[in-house]
Amino acid sequence: MQKGRKRPTHHAGADKSKTYPVTETIELLPFLIKNISGAGRNVVKNILAHGQVAVNGKSTTAYNYPLQPGHTVTVSKERPKEKLPFEGLSIMFEDEHIIIIKKDAGLLSVSSDSAPPNEVTAYRQLMAHVRLDNPKNRIFIVHRLDRDTSGVMLFAKSEAVQQQLQNSWQSAVQERIYVALVEGAVKKENGTITSWLKESKTLKMYSSSYPNDGLHAVTHYKVLRASKAFSLLEVQLETGRKNQIRVHMEDIGHPVVGDKKYGSRSRAIGRLGLHARVLAFTHPITGKLVRFETEIPKLFLKPFQKEE
Incomplete structure (x- = not known):
């Protein structure tokens, strides 16, 4: 040869x-x-x-x-990238600047003081995911979802992108839409709830009875479905305060299903009836509007099917 x-x-x-x-x-x-x-x-x-x-x-x-x-x-020449099995989340979109995930109810976004030190979190799993490419890679928190809230969540892949998103959050975010399953029939087809939110010593948020006393919070809602016992609402946040939707729903006498902390007595679906359905924002690097939408969880529709 x-x-x-x-x-x-x-x-x-x-x-x-x-x-x-x-x-x-x-x-x-x-x-x-x-x-x-x-x-x-x-x-x-x-x-x-x-x-x-x-x-x-x-x-x-x-x-x-x-x-x-x-x-x-x-x-x-290259081996396909190893994929980590995720627990309680799936990646909807990823580029070199941001990661968008769909988080399940029950998964912590990031470690808290009250959580066990080795508890699985979205943050910890995504950190391991980006480090498959390079051990120096990191991810950065942009906003949080409560442990028992499911839905769309955004993380940054650099501190510069995180800062840019956080500094321009109010103007960058075009849509932040949740669906909430609440107790009782909400009579008004749509409405806006405004209050000043404060945190008690027991870390519970509440609406102050005094104007300008606390953080200004504005929540818009419209009724998607209603029965005598439950209502399914589309909720749009104008401001994103801690536990804002949960407090405001309790304020109007229709607490979120499964939300014992804020007045709920119903355990109709075995989880908190709150889901971050849509997140649309201006991409911090490309300047283009990006929009991520998820389905309404099937469990949220269950109480209405029983009555049909």
Whole structure:
């Protein structure tokens, strides 16, 4: 065999993958051994096992895959990125600046003083996720959702992006829409609740009876569905204060279902009836409006199905 014959395959060059045309009927493993110069049987098996081989664009790990003339085999130089199994969250969107997740009820956004030190949080899982690429990578909290609230949440991948988002939050956020399952029939089709929120010594938020005493909070709502026992509301936040929706719903006599802290007596769905459904904001780097929407949790519709 001539020494220089197979040299071209060495510089699959700067490209991260190399494509080989198939000209005969042959199994995948012998084909790879024949075509990948300088790679022994074990190296090739390793490449296959790590999902670096695709036939006609579809990844395969089967060493006996039957190849036919006209097929193309692509071998990637890089292993597919390892994926961590997430607990209580899924990634909706990610670029080099931000991560958008859908958080389940029950998952802490970030560690709190009262939580066990090793408790799984969204923050901790996402930190591990970005460090798969580079151990120096970090993520930064932009806003929080209560443990028992589910829905859309945003994290930054650098301190600069975090600062930019937090500093321009009021103007950057175009939509922040929740759905709330509340107790009782809300009579008014839509309304706005305004108050000044304060925190008690027991860390419970409440509306002050004095104007300008506390943080100004404005909540808009409209009724999506109603029965004698429950109402499903779409809630739009004008200000994002701690526990704002929960306090305001208690203020109008319709506490969020499952919210014992703020006056609820109902455990109709076995969780807090609050879900962050939509988050739309101006991307801090591209300047474009981005919008993320999730479904209304099926559990929130359950109380109405019983009555139909």
